[in-house]
Amino acid sequence: MSKSGSNLKPSTPNEVYVHKVEGTGSKLLPSKSKMPVFVITGANRGLGLEFVRQLSADPSNTIFAATRSLSRDLSALESLKSNGATIHILECDTGSQDSIAAFSKQVSSILGGPDKKIDFLLNNAGINATSTQTSLTLTPDSLSNHINVNVTGPTITVQVLESHLHDGSVVMNMTSGLGSLAYNRTKETVDCTTYSISKAALNMLTVHQASDLKGKGVVVVCVDPGWVKTDMGGPGAVLEKEESIGGMLKCLRGLKISDSGRFFACDGSEKAW
Numbered sequence: 001m002s003k004s005g006s007n008l009k010p011s012t013p014n015e016v017y018v019h020k021v022e023g024t025g026s027k028l029l030p031s032k033s034k035m036p037v038f039v040i041t042g043a044n045r046g047l048g049l050e051f052v053r054q055l056s057a058d059p060s061n062t063i064f065a066a067t068r069s070l071s072r073d074l075s076a077l078e079s080l081k082s083n084g085a086t087i088h089i090l091e092c093d094t095g096s097q098d099s100i101a102a103f104s105k106q107v108s109s110i111l112g113g114p115d116k117k118i119d120f121l122l123n124n125a126g127i128n129a130t131s132t133q134t135s136l137t138l139t140p141d142s143l144s145n146h147i148n149v150n151v152t153g154p155t156i157t158v159q160v161l162e163s164h165l166h167d168g169s170v171v172m173n174m175t176s177g178l179g180s181l182a183y184n185r186t187k188e189t190v191d192c193t194t195y196s197i198s199k200a201a202l203n204m205l206t207v208h209q210a211s212d213l214k215g216k217g218v219v220v221v222c223v224d225p226g227w228v229k230t231d232m233g234g235p236g237a238v239l240e241k242e243e244s245i246g247g248m249l250k251c252l253r254g255l256k257i258s259d260s261g262r263f264f265a266c267d268g269s270e271k272a273w
């Protein structure tokens with residue numbers, strides 16, 4: 001989050017403060033939800049599951065935990081239902097526009113209408129499936145697959161859920177340090193080419209979504225979780241899931257309207273594009 005400007009601290013962990021400039025004046029207005037609604041894609045394992053785990057401890061939270069398929073072992077996710085929060089486990093394949101549309105209808109129906117507010121939309125699902133391909137060897141299929149899941153997925157998800165995004169809603173696109181052009185330029189040998197290209201595109205999408213949703217007071221950011229021990233990050237990663245997601249939730253809860261369109265690390269510091 002930005003270190004400049006005023007930023008009221010939430011008095012409970014779930015209060016969302018987003019400061020909005022009213023009219024042409026400079027007065028900052030807080031808007032908060034005491035029973036926040038979270039939507040998280042790719043929630044069945046890794047960082048998505050950790051989001052649900054941490055959020056499940058608060059009974060005032062409503063969580064839509066989206067998973068690519070319901071026909072799999074979802075016991076880890078199911079077990080979190082007993083923690084206190086209301087958790088809806090729904091299918092959403094972010095590589096399929098039909099699946100995302102069906103998911104959105106279910107969310108609207110459970111919330112009680114297409115205008116009911118989603119406080120946090122966390123576009124977490126992502127793939128890094130062909131990490132050894134370089135710019136000289138990558139295949140069109142791999143590139144389009146990564147763009148489809150990592151970029152088109154979050155694009156369509158925001159489009160179909162837009163009616164639920166109101167003043168103070170936050171959209172988070174889970175990016176990567178590998179999506180930073182500035183970071184890649186510092187490396188002697190770049191890697192994960194298709195993934196990096198897709199995350200750089202996701203970063204650009206974030207800037208456009210932030211601009212397009214500015215009039216509604218919706219904050220859109222992208223966050224790099226760091227190198228985290230998950231199936232994707234591998235056992236050699238430096239961060240534990242608890243630390244990455246704990247930091248990210250703190251960052252997301254402290255966002256201001258002026259933070260929209262920014263790129264953060266999981267500790268809330270701003271990253272170079």
Ligand SMILES: NC(=O)c1ccc[n+]([C@@H]2O[C@H](COP(=O)([O-])OP(=O)(O)OC[C@H]3O[C@@H](n4cnc5c(N)ncnc54)[C@H](OP(=O)(O)O)[C@@H]3O)[C@@H](O)[C@H]2O)c1
Pocket residue numbers: 041042043044045046047048067068069092093094095096124125126127128149174175176177224225226227228229230231232233234237
């Ligand atoms: N771990 C890291 O070090 C790291 C670093 C930078 C960025 N990230 C980003 O953080 C996010 C989460 O990564 P992770 O480390 O948790 O990875 P992970 O352990 O591989 O988990 C990825 C999650 O995304 C889901 N997913 C993939 N394709 C999907 C699709 N088409 N539809 C719905 N869900 C889909 C997976 O579901 P399935 O179980 O169905 O495959 C799984 O739940 C990703 O966007 C990743 O790029 C991670």
